[in-house]
């Protein structure tokens with residue numbers, strides 16, 4: 111039985127237009143999923159869309175459509191983008207699917223039976239656009255703390271989730287699991303938030319106010335609150351209470367990746383729901399930072415929202431994936447600028463990786479008619495061996511800490527070393543003076559490129575496959591296992607096929 115790895119993105123709000131931020135989370139998860147598959151894990155990679163709530167109902171009404179018709183249309187913008195970005199998710203869950211709604215209702219009913227969901231009267235302030243209830247103390251001058259718009263005073267029946275009951279258990283859990291929230295600064299935020307006390311949470315809305323949601327299973331006048339509904343996707347996708355084999359195999363999730371703005375939902379509300387249901391908590395919640403654009407916050411009104419398709423059209427999918435993960439430390443905010451993207455493209459991709467592939471294959475064609483020679487002596491291979499041996503543990507450690515940029519640095523140290531090796535050995539001189547050594551040098555170079563391609567694959571799958579193909583390798587790259595990939599395995603006699611440059615000059 112293979113070890114398992116379950117990773118989730120948040121489910122994205124179906125009415126939003128996917129931008130750089132959404133793609134950042136999905137790409138990061140994709141890299142982890144692909145890396146785990148390459149190290150022998152059985153992976154379940156989940157993404158999806160959050161499709162209920164008042165904003166969907168309002169947008170549908172404005173377009174004279176049924177909410178379901180609107181979400182059926184909008185969900186495609188996400189699905190198409192994930193295809194374009196080569197996101198390798200194993201499942202895509204939509205909260206309007208029956209398999210999800212059934213689980214939400216079953217959980218809601220179970221908590222009600224247990225007394226952890228109970229009826230009460232809600233009085234408070236409500237922001238319609240944000241679909242959020244606020245306490246009087248949270249609001250300034252009757253305005254929404256999030257969007258600044260006027261709040262409505264509301265008094266109505268609701269069901270509460272007894273979150274206060276799980277304050278102590280959650281605190282104990284957090285104390286025992288200092289890695290539960292990553293990065294550690296965010297863990298500290300959550301700790302102080304929980305220490306400050308947890309209040310019971312209103313988890314249903316009157317159907318008269320919000321009709322587009324999952325009906326409460328025991329009260330026809332109530333609809334389940336959209337956040338309570340949405341969080342459950344992480345277990346409903348695994349068939350919680352229905353397909354226990356799948357659920358038992360993959361739950362608890364190994365990594366739940368989110369943006370820092372939804373940390374409280376994932377590191378406080380979600381774990382207390384699970385504690386109430388006596389379900390194990392996820393291993394780790396990883397919160398990443400936000401992207402600014404040329405130093406400014408992205409916003410529709412500024413007109414600076416980065417459209418992933420525009421970047422893909424310019425530099426290709428792989429350079430986009432590479433840039434997002436290489437440019438900024440994962441937990442912190444990053445700044446997107448086209449100038450920085452182009453610098454990375456030229457320095458790291460075109461001049462370094464692309465050039466290494468090109469030079470190596472050109473020399474192999476020139477001196478050995480494109481056939482990888484059989485060699486029994488390879489000069490200075492020890493320094494590569496040392497690098498390659500240390501690579502897997504280093505990258506495993508870095509990716510476990512969501513340090514994508516550092517993981518890429520490690521891979522690039524191998525590529526840098528190979529470029530340096532060409533300068534030191536000067537194959538064009540060896541061609542005249544020492545053909546045996548030349549054969550050894552070129553063998554080492556294709557061998558290093560083979561190993562590098564496997565490591566690059568999780569980050570830039572398309573480019574890795576192109577390198578693989580140009581090297582003339584016929585075994586399946588996605589089926590490779592990094593635990594056994596090492597130097598000296600390049601089959602002699604392989605005919606390489608130099609292709610077009612991997613990272614062509616930008617126009």
Ligand SMILES: [Zn+2]
Pocket residue numbers: 237238239240241254255256257258259
């Ligand atoms: Zn608001």
